[in-house]
Amino acid sequence: MKRQLEILVKLQKIETETSGIKAELGQVSQKLEKLDDELHAFEQTLADEESSLNELKQKYRDYESDAQMNQSRVDKTTVKLRSVKTNKEYQALLKEIEDQKAKNSKIEDQMLECLDRWDEVEKSIAKKKQEHIELSEQLKNEKEVIARDVEQKKKKLAELDMTREEIAGMIEPNLLAKYNTTKSQQSEGLAVASVKNAVCSGCNMNIPPQMYNELHRRDALMFCPHCHRILYWDETTMTKNE
Numbered sequence: 344m345k346r347q348l349e350i351l352v353k354l355q356k357i358e359t360e361t362s363g364i365k366a367e368l369g370q371v372s373q374k375l376e377k378l379d380d381e382l383h384a385f386e387q388t389l390a391d392e393e394s395s396l397n398e399l400k401q402k403y404r405d406y407e408s409d410a411q412m413n414q415s416r417v418d419k420t421t422v423k424l425r426s427v428k429t430n431k432e433y434q435a436l437l438k439e440i441e442d443q444k445a446k447n448s449k450i451e452d453q454m455l456e457c458l459d460r461w462d463e464v465e466k467s468i469a470k471k472k473q474e475h476i477e478l479s480e481q482l483k484n485e486k487e488v489i490a491r492d493v494e495q496k497k498k499k500l501a502e503l504d505m506t507r508e509e510i511a512g513m514i515e516p517n518l519l520a521k522y523n524t525t526k527s528q529q530s531e532g533l534a535v536a537s538v539k540n541a542v543c544s545g546c547n548m549n550i551p552p553q554m555y556n557e558l559h560r561r562d563a564l565m566f567c568p569h570c571h572r573i574l575y576w577d578e579t580t581m582t583k584n585e
């Protein structure tokens with residue numbers, strides 16, 4: 344029985360490792376999605392800046408045509424000025440010219456502001472484009488690392504499966520059946536628990552002293568009275584602690 348229990352413990356270790364690897368593989372698609380999201384978020388900020396640059400360019404063109412319109416008004420009024428008859432009319436036209444010139448100087452200020460902003464955004468876009476190349480490269484590398492890791496894990500799983508088959512074949516069918524039933528009843532799927540200092544490592548409850556003594560002496564299959572796991576006496580912990 345002792346030898347059988349040792350094999351059972353080995354089986355459990357393999358199964359635990361297998362489910363750990365499977366859980367990690369299950370998170371891979373999430374990890375890949377996260378990387379894609381990161382890239383998309385970056386591309387979105389780049390697209391936002393590109394559209395704000397287009398808006399600035401449009402705004403600048405609008406200012407430009409406003410300024411041209413005002414200038415042609417000024418020109419027309421200046422021509423009119425030569426043919427006016429009265430001083431009053433002359434003063435009025437002069438005032439009109441002054442007003443239009445003032446408007447244009449305001450528009451020119453706005454155009455300069457617009458150009459500054461245009462320059463800023465253009466520089467930022469160029470910088471982001473470079474960063475985008477770097478980020479794409481970095482994410483591509485990360486994906487490759489993940490893909491390699493997945494390959495290794497799959498290989499490891501196949502190996503574990505083979506070893507599991509081998510080991511399961513060495514266990515008496517009756518005991519294996521008990522092991523599988525016990526496993527299916529445990530939430531963490533662990534059917535075998537070592538006993539250390541009279542405490543079941545599965546549920547951390549005390550084993551009755553009599554049972555504990557029996558576990559030492561007799562080479563028999565015993566179950567934890569609390570969590571019903573198959574118990575085994577771990578000699579390494581015993582020599583250390585008693």
Ligand SMILES: [Zn+2]
Pocket residue numbers: 536543544545546547548567568569570571572
């Ligand atoms: Zn227990």
